[in-house]
Amino acid sequence: MKIYPQNDARAFPVSRLEADLVVAGAGLAGLCAALAAARDGLKVVLIQDRPVPGGNASSEVRLWANGATSHMGNNNRWAREGGIMGEILEENLWRNKEGNPVMFDLVLLDLARSQPGLTLLLNTAVYDVEKTASRITAVSAFNAINETFYHVQATQFCDATGDGVLGFLAGAEYREGAEEIDELGEKMAPGDQFGHKLGHSIYFYTKRTAEPVNFVAPSFALDDITEIPRYKRLTSTLNGCDLWWLEWGGRLDTVHQSEEIKWELWKIVWGVWNYIKNSGEFPDAANLTIEWVGAIPGKRESRRFIGDHLLCQQDIIEQRDHYDAVAYGGWSIDLHPADGVYSTHDGCRQFHSKGTYTIPFRSLYSRSLDNLFLTGRLISASHVAFGSARVMCTCGLLGEIVGRAAALCHMQRLSPKTLAQPSQIGALQQQLQVHGCYIPRQWLDNPALNATVSTSSEYVLTSLEPNGEWLALDARMAVLLPVKRGETLPEITFRLRSRKPHRLTISLLGSEKAGNFTPDIQYDECILDVNGEKEYRSTFGWKCDRDQYVFIAFDACDDMEIALTESRLPGMMTVFNRLNERVAKHTRQIVDGDYGVDEFDFWLPRRHPHQVFPALRLDRPLHCYAPDNLLNGRLRPEQQTNAWSPADDDPAPQVIWRWETPQTIHSLTLVQDNDFDNAMETVQMGHHRAVTPHCITRYRLWADDQIIADVEHNHHSVCEHRFASPLCTRAIKLEILDTAGARPAVYALNIR
Structure with missing residues (x-):
């Protein structure tokens, strides 16, 4: 007491x-x-x-x-x-x-x-x-x-x-x-009609129940749903958190009037829910209830x-x-x-x-x-x-x-x-x-402290065998491949099939700005006469003037298919000229006014597990994963793959960094591929796998003949190892013991 x-x-x-x-x-x-x-x-x-x-x-x-x-x-x-x-x-x-x-x-x-x-x-x-x-x-x-x-x-x-x-x-x-537009020359600067600030949003979750659920709207709910000009977009199947456009407050003081904005948003949310539940427009909403409504707005x-x-x-x-x-x-x-x-x-x-x-x-x-x-x-x-x-x-x-x-x-x-x-x-x-923070068009100086590097093997791209699956070329499709300065693209053989004769155009495209993946230059094209099922060779008369990725772009053809492979290569992918409704309204960026922006096509990959890659054969090897990539200080595929990857038949892939004289080492940071193109939205939007396929899940690090790290169940692309007492060694060895299912790739071991 x-x-x-x-x-x-x-x-x-x-x-x-x-x-x-x-x-x-x-x-x-x-x-x-x-x-x-x-x-x-x-x-x-x-x-x-x-x-x-x-x-x-x-x-x-x-x-x-x-x-x-x-x-x-x-x-x-x-x-x-x-x-x-x-x-x-x-x-x-x-x-x-x-x-x-x-x-x-x-x-x-x-x-x-x-x-x-x-x-x-x-x-x-x-x-x-x-x-x-x-x-x-x-x-x-x-x-x-x-x-x-x-x-x-x-x-x-x-x-x-x-x-x-x-x-x-x-x-x-x-x-x-x-x-104002005049201050900075920004043509997207909004006028008074559009407004000068973004508002807040409140989100909600719904849940389907076994029996009908009654809903009585609160006194402050919006009565007239037609006050919302876009109300016809509302459906009973929408996730309440997809309704980001239930937004308000951009005309107010978004700091000191936040409570006023919150109440208006609650009015909107409950009015929308009342419309869905009680308007009679959505009979399937009878067995829906609201599970959660935000108590604070998301402020922009x-x-x-x-x-x-x-x-x-x-x-x-x-x-x-x-x-x-x-x-x-x-x-x-x-x-x-x-x-x-x-x-x-x-x-x-x-x-x-x-x-x-x-x-x-x-x-x-x-x-x-x-x-x-x-x-x-x-x-x-x-x-x-x-x-x-x-x-x-x-x-x-x-x-x-x-x-x-x-x-x-x-x-x-x-x-x-x-x-x-x-x-x-x-x-x-x-x-x-x-520490693995990629900065576009920059690189790390001397990541391995002047070490020489040797590897147990090197993957060289010569062919990717068909797996029996086919992809319809009903949309424009392109394969992203890296080409080095001074080189030509190998002759590439694809397996195609069609039920009747078609002429197929394959374009060789590139990006004007180094490191971009927007194909705004056409270098060449190859025209194939396709009839039935067989292998077709594409040849381009072009020599590369700089390190870059190119697009091998197939025109759409409704009655044609291309053979696929099971292989997935880090730093290479297939993209499609298509629409992602979350971020665009067209397959091309359309500019409907003088906004100071460019028009260009969107070329998008598929999400896991729907990514695909065509089977192919090259008339000469493509060396994309050389050991020297481990020393160039580049942390992402940008102009080249910038990674080392072991050969398919290598049973125990390893890398050794060596110095002529012993080095004092305080930390080692392994940077490896973890499918950096895969968006990992944090909440609501679920994902197919808990670890992306290329990730090295098990590895060992050795200093001379001593194990200094034995890592299991890794799921990170950047793995930092700091040592309480500095190491003194002439060599560091990386042993790759397992991956999440696909080919591993290593960008660097940053040694400090």
Whole structure:
């Protein structure tokens, strides 16, 4: 028994903490920032105002996280985010391929709680900052659950709150709404009729029951469904989380009027459900009930803070490569009308670039303050550019960038602005790539510390045998193959069949920009007269002027089929000129106005388990997987496969890195193929397999004659091994013992 006498007043306790880095906000951006900084040795406090991490991908909102892969609906091949964001996607696939948002919460909580050096404060909201001149020195926060105030001092701070709470309280420069066309020359800048901000959305889950379920609408539900111009799109079979266009609030203050927006969205959701249940238009809805409705909206846009570079439309569409490029995006520029669900405009206006674009480090810190990093959707970007960079996997990738940048700044006593200088930024770019963070059109210098490399074998492409299955050429199809500078394409033999004579055109296409996978150049074509079933040879009179991927593109022909193979090759794939309704309305990007964007065809792969590859035979071998690829520092298929793969008849594949003199090694990071083209949306959208087929699931690492790692059940593409005591060795050997079912491929062993 505890008895407390009457007092004049009482005060809640204050917990005082000290850290090297405070990260405010534990969405994917903030969590990745905190994990990266802690892994690089910083003492980190991560403050989250909600009961779980994950932000819009958490069980509180339940939106799937996506990024540059764009549901595999654009031309960004092998573009899935790497580093910690990639680790989260792969871990969630392993534990939660069904897409349960509660399990995704668990994945994130487990990562945060198990990370040494990271203190996680949930249900804790920052409400004040302390400053000395242009530096933040401390934050104050309050947890209403445990009735505790927190005072946290640090030398560096990261704002990942989405709304920019730290930056706002500290007085940093920011913007809301859209820039005028004249300011930045952005032709996608919206006018007043379309509106200048994106709104919020609330999602819901439905469940089918054994018996009819009655529904009585609340008093605040929307009465007249025709107030929603797109109401005829509503069906009883839609997943409530597919209704992202039930959006509202873009005309309001999306921070301070969030509660008003939430109530309007509840009005809309319950009005929609009342229409589905009680209008009589959907008899099959009788046995449906709502299982869950979001209690907080998923917020898209509010404040955007200003760094030393304002990312803009031209950066994205022209795919500008910045000297300080540290990350990339690939989602479309995706702008929504400010009136949301009540707008007569389409729910969104989306335009894609022809490939991934890079994001400069100068957009990831505040130019107003000396020690405030920016990450997530509040980075330094125009409204138009924000429309692409705002998606969660891109935000998570940006989180790791600022976490590792904070560690470098701490160790070298630099400000973010100083780290952004041309003479300094290379250290961050290299550090990121060491940890498996791919940066388009960049590479890691000397990943193996001048080692020589030898392998037990090398896969050489000569033929892929038919498996008895056939694919109808009822849509344009292309095979992506890498060709080296100065080489010609081998003569390729395919097996085709048709019931009557047809003339088939096979085009040789390429991309104007190095590293893109949008075929906007035609190099040559081959015309075949096909009749019956037999092998047909395609020959192209063309010599390659640079390393690149080419498209062997087949015209559509309804009465023709091509023989398929069982083989699946890393860094090669079949794509189709088709439509993905989640991200486009046509098989081609159609530009219906002067928006400053390009028209081009979409060439899309199929999802697992529906990927296919044609049987073929080459008149000379194609050397795509040479051991030297292990030393080129490139972490993805870009212009070439950039990977080593063993021969089919190699019973014990292995790689040995050797040095003439003993090396002192602190860490080894194995980067291998895990099907980087496969989108791994985090929640709701289930996936076929828990591990993608090319993943090396079992391997050993040796230092001279000593085993230093024996790994089973691996499901990650980036596998880091740090040693408490540095190794001294003349050789490192990798033994590949098993995969998830397909051919393994290794990009690098980054040795530090």
